[in-house]
Amino acid sequence: MRAHIITYGCQMNEYDSHLVASELVSLGWELVDSVEEADFVLVNTCAVRGKPVEKVRSLLGQLRKEKERRGLLIGMMGCLAQLDEGQQMAKKFGVDVLLGPGALTSLPEALKANERFWDLTFREDVLDYIPPPPKGALSAHVTIIRGCNHHCTYCIVPTTRGPEVSRHPDLILKEIELLKQAGVVEVTLLGQNVNSYGKDQPGFPSFAELLRMVGGMGIPRVRFLTSHPVNFTDDIIEAIAETPAICRYIHLPVQSGSDRVLRRMAREYRRAHYLERIRKIREALPDAVLSTDIIVGFPGETEEDFQETLSLYDEVGYDQAYMFIYSPRPGTPAYKHFQDLPREVKVERLMRLIEKQKEWSYRRNLEWVGKTVEVLVRGEAKEEGFVQGHDRGNHPVLVPASQAPVPGLYQVEIKQATPHLLFGEVVGAKAPAPIPCPWPRG
Ligand code: 5AD
Ligand code: SF4
Numbered sequence: 001m002r003a004h005i006i007t008y009g010c011q012m013n014e015y016d017s018h019l020v021a022s023e024l025v026s027l028g029w030e031l032v033d034s035v036e037e038a039d040f041v042l043v044n045t046c047a048v049r050g051k052p053v054e055k056v057r058s059l060l061g062q063l064r065k066e067k068e069r070r071g072l073l074i075g076m077m078g079c080l081a082q083l084d085e086g087q088q089m090a091k092k093f094g095v096d097v098l099l100g101p102g103a104l105t106s107l108p109e110a111l112k113a114n115e116r117f118w119d120l121t122f123r124e125d126v127l128d129y130i131p132p133p134p135k136g137a138l139s140a141h142v143t144i145i146r147g148c149n150h151h152c153t154y155c156i157v158p159t160t161r162g163p164e165v166s167r168h169p170d171l172i173l174k175e176i177e178l179l180k181q182a183g184v185v186e187v188t189l190l191g192q193n194v195n196s197y198g199k200d201q202p203g204f205p206s207f208a209e210l211l212r213m214v215g216g217m218g219i220p221r222v223r224f225l226t227s228h229p230v231n232f233t234d235d236i237i238e239a240i241a242e243t244p245a246i247c248r249y250i251h252l253p254v255q256s257g258s259d260r261v262l263r264r265m266a267r268e269y270r271r272a273h274y275l276e277r278i279r280k281i282r283e284a285l286p287d288a289v290l291s292t293d294i295i296v297g298f299p300g301e302t303e304e305d306f307q308e309t310l311s312l313y314d315e316v317g318y319d320q321a322y323m324f325i326y327s328p329r330p331g332t333p334a335y336k337h338f339q340d341l342p343r344e345v346k347v348e349r350l351m352r353l354i355e356k357q358k359e360w361s362y363r364r365n366l367e368w369v370g371k372t373v374e375v376l377v378r379g380e381a382k383e384e385g386f387v388q389g390h391d392r393g394n395h396p397v398l399v400p401a402s403q404a405p406v407p408g409l410y411q412v413e414i415k416q417a418t419p420h421l422l423f424g425e426v427v428g429a430k431a432p433a434p435i436p437c438p439w440p441r442g
Pocket of ligand 2: 148149150151152155156157158192193228
């Protein structure tokens with residue numbers, strides 16, 4: 001029996017796809033790379049914006065045709081599966097197995113049932129599951145907390161993933177130890193709000209304590225995603241400053257620079273608090289690379305509000321930003337109570353923000369020219385003759401393929417910068433991973 005998994009959305013979804021892939025393998029399934037080869041196609045969905053939802057709708061339409069033609073089994077998991085919107089789609093397109101983000105460990109049962117199987121419960125054993133290390137990978141994700149206790153008015157995630165539940169530290173450390181033994185040199189700790197780790201379970205370490213524990217395990221690089229400005233406390237900044245393995249790349253979503261908009265988003269902090277966090281980060285970690293998420297065109301956002309987002313961008317001078325047009329999501333408070341702005345207004349603001357982001361990314365990238373950075377080279381670049389990796393600050397870095405013949409960590413002197421890329425020359429290898437060519441994908 002052969003299965004194919006298609007993944008949309010964030011790193012949490014990628015991790016979950018890896019989790020179900022290992023469940024399938026342990027049940028004797030073979031994983032294949034295309035729908036045509038598969039008896040079971042499992043779609044891991046995202047509901048955070050309208051676009052990924054529409055992509056899933058059209059994919060399910062195609063899968064239904066394939067099912068009618070040759071009797072395919074269709075599965076749906078992830079955030080959309082947890083919502084009415086997704087369940088209606090599942091009915092319409094003949095989905096056989098539907099698992100919410102908290103029900104992934106029901107997969108074996110679902111595959112045994114010879115009828116439609118839907119599970120939307122939040123099962124605790126999802127947190128207990130330790131997937132085996134991904135084959136040949138140098139970089140891996142580890143979930144440390146699931147769910148989100150915030151209630152941002154635009155966001156569907158608290159509905160789809162439920163409240164915060166931290167994973168037992170022993171399981172996290174065990175999973176990371178297995179990754180280390182398998183040759184992984186970079187681990188990213190994952191959660192919708194990693195900063196809240198441990199708060200829901202008495203006796204668990206705090207996020208700052210967990211960072212120190214993981215940072216002391218001998219993995220050269222430790223990262224984490226995503227943070228929240230109200231939970232990004234001083235102890236976390238201190239832990240990063242005092243633990244060399246932790247990458248000084250901080251992704252701190254601001255969403256808007258206007259207090260009026262932040263209030264309507266229910267973001268629980270104001271511009272001044274956010275800027276104070278940034279000041280503290282810069283003071284303790286002068287070489288930190290900063291990135292953010294910004295939503296443009298939130299309902300009621302005026303030109304003045306948007307100007308405040310632009311001015312906050314200049315005050316911080318982000319290295320990178322992920323920018324989104326506000327997308328009304330059924331089931332969120334903003335969808336219910338606020339009127340969406342005209343699309344032209346939102347698109348025009350996004351364009352202006354992208355210009356700002358490009359200027360700053362170029363400026364920040366130029367600051368690295370002449371410096372030597374540690375690059376985790378992972379595989380062929382799109383550019384002929386180059387391999388691609390990323391440095392500790394998460395910048396994509398290209399080096400001549402002949403200088404980095406195997407994937408692994410290299411010391412690279414940056415020679416040139418564009419708004420999106422750094423180009424460098426290898427000046428030394430640091431513990432290159434013992435993985436032969438050809439380059440592993442992914
Ligand atoms: N519309 C646009 N962007 C959104 N995000 C979350 N919900 C929405 C929405 N309804 C963005 C936020 C968040 C990132 C993961 O996705 O910026 O930080
Ligand atoms: Fe959504 Fe806010 Fe939770 Fe992030 S922290 S997932 S934006 S509710």
